[in-house]
Each structure stands twice: as structure tokens, then as C-alpha cells.
Amino acid sequence: MRDLVAAGVARSARVVGRRGGYAIVISCGTSEMTLAAVRSPVRLFASLDTACEFMRGKLGLPAFEVDATNFERARLRKARPDRAEALRKTKTLMRQTPLL
Numbered sequence: 001m002r003d004l005v006a007a008g009v010a011r012s013a014r015v016v017g018r019r020g021g022y023a024i025v026i027s028c029g030t031s032e033m034t035l036a037a038v039r040s041p042v043r044l045f046a047s048l049d050t051a052c053e054f055m056r057g058k059l060g061l062p063a064f065e066v067d068a069t070n071f072e073r074a075r076l077r078k079a080r081p082d083r084a085e086a087l088r089k090t091k092t093l094m095r096q097t098p099l100l
Contacts, residue, residue, distance in 0.1 A: 005026070005059050005060055005061060010026045010027065010028055010061075011027045011028060011029070012026075012027045012064075012065065013025070013026050013027070013055065013059070013061050013064040013065070014026075014027075014064060014065045014066070014067055015045075015048065015051045015052070015055065015064060015065070015066045015067070016067045016070070017066075017067060017068040017069060017070050017071025017072075018042070018044065018070055018071065018072070019070070019071075019072040019074050020044055020072070020073075020074040021044035021045050021046050021047075021051075021074075022044065022045045022047070022048055022051040022068075022071065023035065023042050023043065023044055023045075024043065024045075024051060024054065024055065024059075048066065048068075
């Protein structure tokens, strides 16, 4: 996708709201391509800010459209209560040493 943008083939770009986050869709000619992830057919961004940072920083697109019509807040990843409990156990209390 980065190569298409660099070559100037991409006509337009959109950040589209979906359940759980925002996806990036690039229009090239008469077809549309959605940014994919390694383990998923669609790369979702948790917030509009992170999608914007990706569009501007990684793809080099300073201007794009945002369609939040179908956006629905949800978790991108499953909760990990086991990890939260392990983290709680590793945290130590701050102790102040006596000055005198």
C-alpha cells in the first residue's frame, strides 16, 4: 500500500469506522484496498488518533476522509485478567527512608 501511495496511484484514502476500531481503505482506479494485518484480513486501529498517525507517518498521506458511520466501540484484544493479577503482585510499595 505504501508503494501505491508513493507512486501516486492512490486516488483517495479513507479511515472507516468498524466494530472495534478504524480501518484504512485506499481507492486505486476502480478498486478499493483495505489495509491488512499479518493475522487478520483487516488492520484495525483502536482510535482515530492512531489511524491518523499511521496515515500521515507511515503512508505519507496528510489528507484523507473519515467515515465513522459504522464505528462501534469494542475491545480489540481479549482481556487478560491473569496478566493483570501478575502485574499487581509484582508492584512494590514505595518506602521512604528516614532522614535522621
